[in-house]
Amino acid sequence: MNAVSRILMVGIVVVIIVVAGVTYWYLSQTPTQATRIKISGAGSTFMAYFVQKAAYEYAQKYPVDIDYAPIGSGAGIQQFLAGTVDFGGSDAPLSTQQWQQAGDALHIPVIIGGVVIIYNIPDLPPNTHLNFTGQVLADIYLGKITKWNDPALVSLNSELKNINQPIIVVHRSDGSGTTYIFTQYLSLVSQEFAQKVGYGVSVNWPAPNKIGGKGNEGVAAQVKNNPYSIGYVEFTYAVKNNLLYGYLENPSTGEFVEPTVKTIAKTADYVSLSLPSGDKDWSSISIVKSFLELAKTNKNLSGAYPIVSFAYIIMHKELSKVPNMTKEKAKALVDFLKWLVTDAQQYAEPLYYVPLPQSVRNLDLQTLSMVTFNGSNL
Template sequence: MNLKRSGALLGVVAVGAMTLAACGSDNNSSSTGVDASASNATCEGKSNLSAAGSSAQKNAMDQFVATYISVCQEKGKTVNVAYNPSGSGDGRTQFIAGQIDFAGSDSAIKDEQADKAKERCVGGEAWNLPLVFGPIAVAYNLDGVDKLVLNAEVLAKIFNGGITKWNDPAIAALNSGASLPDEKITTVIRSDSSGTTDNFQKYLDAASNGAWTSGAGSDFTGGVGEGAKGSAGVAQAVATAPGSITYVEKSFADQNKLSVAEINTGSEAVALTNDSAAKSIAGAKFKSDATGDLTLDLASIFKTNEAGAYPLVLATYSIVCSKGYDADTTAAVKSFLTSAANEGQANLAEQGYVPLPANVQDRLNASITAIS
């Protein structure tokens, strides 16, 4: 997914450029290709919203904001959403402190932070609303091996140092007939704190049948690997290092023309495509069946055995107050999220994200409507 760790200034420039493009529109079809008359966004409430957090969702948020600005312009309203991709942890901290209207986060707000958020959301609580999804590729550089199948158990052993050669019997068993070299495996990991690292490790923890024992977190816990900063850094490192492997958002693997492994889920090997990632998202379960907080049961994605479903997917949330905003902020937050969850999803695939499947979109719209 195109999760470039750009600074806030680049985000402002990108949104500003798209805003200027919107100013030239003179019909019901916005500059982003969206029919404003079909949008359910009311464009009511305060004109300027503020948000911060996940850099993973920055490019999606830029698109959401540009679309929202354009839709509201067609309805005669001037709006803006200033999103600072300062990192998930910072976004949650600012949200709790009441410094921003909503946060972006690669992990759900929970435990002590959720309790503190109740003080900020006077009379309400913090809801985690999954707005942006994107697949994580297992990208590799191995001469003569154009197709490679791995599974969670083998990946866990590669990234914790238990498997060190490409022709290891465990890899060979998943790749019958392939000519695997007697070559050292070089693992490349994120040197910076990252939601991608956290979700990759959560996947290994959930799906590797106990082969991964070091837990998860935004910092890599496996103990082996050469570090590189950012998604671009790990992708470029693998591109120049034969015998290497990494985990990285799909668009960075595509940009660097890296080979991407298929993942064996127990019943079949599944290639990474937008459709295969969407299948796993559509089958995701939530921690609760109630309308409101939509924290995902990530194991339902990571351990999927549905035919054709790719299991390694990053989910990022918008964290909002269920109630407790003033009336103008409530209206604006609901209006923006309504646009982002619907017309804002158009063309996300071009940026390496996976648009919301219909069943997830329906749950999300119901929760947005319930904000009061």
């Protein structure tokens, strides 16, 4: 090999070494699975489709992985208070006692949805949508109406007159924000239900012929697998599982309203809620209660579906209180939540939720601006 060839060979080797070094440096600067920030949340199954879709899309844009476990609002609140997750998810606001226990809890509404009545009656023609009043639903869940051909049901749905079958009542077996919303509605329309059962994330159901299901998906599965059953789920779960759902009486107009994104949004639009600052007690906030109160005096609230609620992210104002929290992770969580209540709202309607009104988005951004880590703003 002559001198020129040797020089060329050495040059090629040098180039290879330089390229390899640059490539290694570049890869070391590119976010990998090992360098991605991990954030954990748990709670509401009501909003799980939305939060998980948003988390997936966010992970495509940024080196942040949001692990959201849909374990029910009750368990989500417990894990938030215990400090085992970075944030909780709930359709029920914290009670005053829970809010005081947390010390600095923030409520961040992230979505609006509806609770719908699902049923499985194989005798009926396909796509038969039954009508329900609040009182009839309360009597079913009280165990006072036990058959599908009960006169109270037949008066609303003539097609049920020959369905001489016992009603199987399906309810949530876990602590549930969906149960909180549904039982609050039943308590407001039925004094007997309010006195005998009341409302909360867990209640004692008096109906004798009953089955429990874990999560919204569990209730949907129980109704799907048990003929002559009835249950309550967030609207998305009815659509995703191809389950029939009922039309519900609007107490303002007396019309029976189909649950849709539009009719759920109308309810939220009719109600002029005066929302507190995100760091205050939200225990009294209820779209259901506000709508039913308004309907007593305003008889022009047409096209509104009555059982509607916010779903909330619940987090600490001072994030250093959360075990294993770092400043980098705290900032990543706040940035994700800012995106969740703004840009990510585009994913709401395709999943049968209602996007937040601009006023609520603005309130959320004000709340998130309060968040600190070791006293410093993020």
